[in-house]
Amino acid sequence: MVNEKSFAPWDDPDARPLIRFERVTKRFGDFTAIDDLTLDIYEREFFALLGPSGCGKTTMMRMLAGFEEPSEGQILLSGRDIAHVPPNKRAVNMMFQSYALFPHLSVWDNIAFGLRREGKPKEQIEARVQEMLRLTRLEKFARRKPHQISGGQRQRVALARSLAKAPKLLLLDEPLGALDRKLREETQFELMDIQEKTGTTFVIVTHDQEEAMTVASRVAVMDEGRIVQVATPDVIYEAPTSVYVADFIGDVNLIRGTARARDAGPAPEPDAAAPEAVDPVPGAAAPLPQPEGRRPQPNAMGKWLHDRVLYRILGRRPDEPRQLPPPEPARAPAQPAPAPAATPEIPPGGIEIRWSEDTPPLIAANGDPALDGKPVVLALRPEKLGIARERPAAANLLQGKVIDIGYLGNISTYHVELPDGTMVKAQITNTRRVSRRDITWEDEVWLSFSPTAGVVLEE
Amino acid sequence: MRRAVLIVIPYLWLLALFLIPFVIVLKISLSDVALARPPYMPQLDLSEGWAGIRDFFAALDFENFVFLTTDDLYFKAYLSSLRIAVTATLITLVVGYPIAYGMARAAPEWRPTLLMLVILPFWTSFLIRVYSWMGILSNEGVLNQFLIGLGVIGEPLQILNTNTAVYIGIVYTYLPFMILPIYAALEKMDESLLEAAEDLGASRLSAFWLVTVPLSRSGIVAGCFLVLIPSIGEFVIPSLLGGSDTLMIGKVLWEEFFSNRDWPVASAVAVILLLILIIPIVLFQRSEDKAREAGK
Numbered sequence: 001m002v003n004e005k006s007f008a009p010w011d012d013p014d015a016r017p018l019i020r021f022e023r024v025t026k027r028f029g030d031f032t033a034i035d036d037l038t039l040d041i042y043e044r045e046f047f048a049l050l051g052p053s054g055c056g057k058t059t060m061m062r063m064l065a066g067f068e069e070p071s072e073g074q075i076l077l078s079g080r081d082i083a084h085v086p087p088n089k090r091a092v093n094m095m096f097q098s099y100a101l102f103p104h105l106s107v108w109d110n111i112a113f114g115l116r117r118e119g120k121p122k123e124q125i126e127a128r129v130q131e132m133l134r135l136t137r138l139e140k141f142a143r144r145k146p147h148q149i150s151g152g153q154r155q156r157v158a159l160a161r162s163l164a165k166a167p168k169l170l171l172l173d174e175p176l177g178a179l180d181r182k183l184r185e186e187t188q189f190e191l192m193d194i195q196e197k198t199g200t201t202f203v204i205v206t207h208d209q210e211e212a213m214t215v216a217s218r219v220a221v222m223d224e225g226r227i228v229q230v231a232t233p234d235v236i237y238e239a240p241t242s243v244y245v246a247d248f249i250g251d252v253n254l255i256r257g258t259a260r261a262r263d264a265g266p267a268p269e270p271d272a273a274a275p276e277a278v279d280p281v282p283g284a285a286a287p288l289p290q291p292e293g294r295r296p297q298p299n300a301m302g303k304w305l306h307d308r309v310l311y312r313i314l315g316r317r318p319d320e321p322r323q324l325p326p327p328e329p330a331r332a333p334a335q336p337a338p339a340p341a342a343t344p345e346i347p348p349g350g351i352e353i354r355w356s357e358d359t360p361p362l363i364a365a366n367g368d369p370a371l372d373g374k375p376v377v378l379a380l381r382p383e384k385l386g387i388a389r390e391r392p393a394a395a396n397l398l399q400g401k402v403i404d405i406g407y408l409g410n411i412s413t414y415h416v417e418l419p420d421g422t423m424v425k426a427q428i429t430n431t432r433r434v435s436r437r438d439i440t441w442e443d444e445v446w447l448s449f450s451p452t453a454g455v456v457l458e459e
Numbered sequence: 460m461r462r463a464v465l466i467v468i469p470y471l472w473l474l475a476l477f478l479i480p481f482v483i484v485l486k487i488s489l490s491d492v493a494l495a496r497p498p499y500m501p502q503l504d505l506s507e508g509w510a511g512i513r514d515f516f517a518a519l520d521f522e523n524f525v526f527l528t529t530d531d532l533y534f535k536a537y538l539s540s541l542r543i544a545v546t547a548t549l550i551t552l553v554v555g556y557p558i559a560y561g562m563a564r565a566a567p568e569w570r571p572t573l574l575m576l577v578i579l580p581f582w583t584s585f586l587i588r589v590y591s592w593m594g595i596l597s598n599e600g601v602l603n604q605f606l607i608g609l610g611v612i613g614e615p616l617q618i619l620n621t622n623t624a625v626y627i628g629i630v631y632t633y634l635p636f637m638i639l640p641i642y643a644a645l646e647k648m649d650e651s652l653l654e655a656a657e658d659l660g661a662s663r664l665s666a667f668w669l670v671t672v673p674l675s676r677s678g679i680v681a682g683c684f685l686v687l688i689p690s691i692g693e694f695v696i697p698s699l700l701g702g703s704d705t706l707m708i709g710k711v712l713w714e715e716f717f718s719n720r721d722w723p724v725a726s727a728v729a730v731i732l733l734l735i736l737i738i739p740i741v742l743f744q745r746s747e748d749k750a751r752e753a754g755k
């Protein structure tokens with residue numbers, strides 16, 4: 001829902017940003033908290049600042065709210081430099097990391113605080129507070145003091161209070177940090193809902209990448225006072241531009257090696273040669289390539305149980321088990337004439353990565369041939385790897401031993417050790433029950449991935 | 460069992476240091492003045508047994524309390540003490556609050572030093588400190604000489620032996636009692652609350668009135684009572700710094716005890732004073748309980 005195709009003002013050269021950071025530097029003494037940072041945020045965006053603790057997220061928020069002034073550069077709000085506008089004169093409200101609710105005021109009065117400062121008529125204030133209470137589902141707690149409600153309710157009061165004045169820009173500093181997972185997810189959707197209803201521009205700080213991916217229209221990944229990459233969540237995830245971003249967002253396997261340009265072939269796909277080309281069909285790139293004829297089969301116990309007991313209820317077991325056809329090997333849909341599964345089509349061009357003496361190089365058809373001879377890192381998401389006991393037909397294969405299996409309910413993560421000691425994670429959706437999966441600890445397995453599954457990054 | 464012992468200790472303390480002396484004073488206030496040693500009657504004579512106890516209680520009466528109502532000196536003295544104490548408390552608040560505020564906002568490494576400076580005067584005798592104010596405030600005193608030297612005034616100001624000097628003395632003496640609880644309340648306050656107030660459109664000043672003051676209320680109340688209660692009965696400050704027209708009940712009490720040697724009337728004055736003080740003490744307790752309820 002956040003990725004509505006129509007909403008992408010950052011791609012529109014005529015769009016004017018609501019906020020513009022122009023070469024902003026912020027120093028505390030001789031410590032540089034924000035380092036020469038330039039950034040545009042557009043109206044109606046849900047913009048997430050993501051980064052490890054201490055990278056300067058709160059400092060950026062405080063500069064927007066007016067509690068800190070940039071040491072250098074300027075911050076423009078709707079085109080106006082706001083350096084000398086005090087916090088109480090900015091159409092910006094902030095939800096504090098600590099909530100900062102007034103302990104001597106009731107929930108109602110906390111929410112009304114900002115409205116009263118505007119000197120609005122009483123009926124208007126009452127109506128607005130009532131609306132906010134309804135929005136955040138706090139009607140029942142209006143008369144309570146902050147210490148008489150739970151952490152999650154307090155967080156909602158803080159949210160209602162900062163929303164009450166209908167600010168142009170709402171700053172949320174780790175707003176959901178104190179909530180447990182379920183409430184957190186609920187509130188994330190609530191936030192997105194509120195954002196859609198009110199049309200306010202949100203800037204949210206978080207150090208939880210999942211949260212950023214869920215709520216944001218765009219994500220900025222920060223490191224030590226700088227922005228490393230700004231992009232939509234899917235681009236951040238699928239096409240990180242640096243090892244730092246790839247490593248910070250989600251799980252990733254990093255395979256280090258040396259690039260070697262491949263033959264461009266007769267008609268190189270322009271798509272495949274582009275360095276940032278995203279795997280065209282992310283979901284389809286990761287299937288488990290299975291050799292022909294290999295089907296899930298009941299084990300001996302299952303067969304016995306069925307043939308002796310269950311057939312009365314279920315009927316005879318068909319010789320050919322009823323099931324979906326095996327997934328086709330990974331392949332970009334744009335490519336011509338699918339070849340027989342045994343020899344998967346490998347698009348020409350790109351690079352191959354030599355990473356170990358005794359294994360064939362890995363093929364990255366989306367790698368930039370200009371990287372020839374340079375040390376590179378192939379970043380592979382665990383869910384883009386297939387895992388099988390028998391050697392599958394795939395462009396890229398790695399052999400190793402299962403060291404550990406992380407069972408997460410809906411997915412399982414296999415930790416596979418390659419002969420040289422490298423650990424690689426592969427993530428498989430658990431469509432079958434645990435007892436019926438055939439790969440277990442200490443098994444020799446094959447990991448496979450398509451030539452466009454990974455992202456080639458310069459070291 | 461251990462808990463019972465722990466609870467009993469403060470009660471024993473209260474009994475020994477408050478209740479027993481109070482009962483003794485109450486007894487004296489119900490007695491009659493006598494040329495004897497001690498200078499009042501009756502004395503409890505336990506050698507007579509039950510009859511002695513009965514005679515003793517029969518001789519007690521409220522005569523002295525009735526006497527206090529016949530001479531309006533006492534009523535005026537109570538009233539004037541109350542007025543002086545309340546005024547002095549308010550001045551102390553006005554002087555003490557900014558000091559406490561400054562301390563609470565000072566860099567953390569400075570706070571222990573500042574606290575030390577507030578407590579430092581207690582290291583010298585109270586009497587000597589009040590005496591030294593006589594040297595400062597008198598017509599030939601440091602203050603007048605300084606002001607004349609600057610050319611601000613031509614004639615020395617008459618400050619010593621006026622109510623002004625009493626106010627100065629009380630404010631000076633009890634200032635730490637005002638500063639410390641307010642400081643404690645302000646120091647606990649989360650500064651992001653002020654930022655939140657400003658963020659929501661409050662100016663610095665209104666953030667102070669709407670957030671800082673209400674949140675330091677418990678400190679203000681505690682400080683005010685800690686100053687008000689001892690200053691109502693204050694004796695040393697009005698007698699050293701005050702003039703002949705400074706009327707305070709502490710001074711009256713002293714006169715009755717030591718000049719008139721009328722222990723029963725003096726005790727009656729003390730009992731009434733205590734009853735007057737109990738009202739603010741109870742109010743204080745109430746507000747403490749309420750603050751505790753509202754806290755965390």
Ligand SMILES: Nc1ncnc2c1ncn2[C@@H]1O[C@H](COP(=O)(O)OP(=O)(O)O)[C@@H](O)[C@H]1O
Pocket residue numbers: 028031033051052053054055056057058059060
């Ligand atoms: N008022 C301050 N004085 C000195 N250093 C500060 C101040 N505020 C923040 N910093 C430093 O700036 C860096 C960034 O802080 P912050 O923006 O709070 O990080 P985070 O990304 O965790 O929110 C941290 O190293 C912090 O120590």
Ligand SMILES: [Mg+2]
Pocket residue numbers: 057058097
């Ligand atoms: Mg922070």
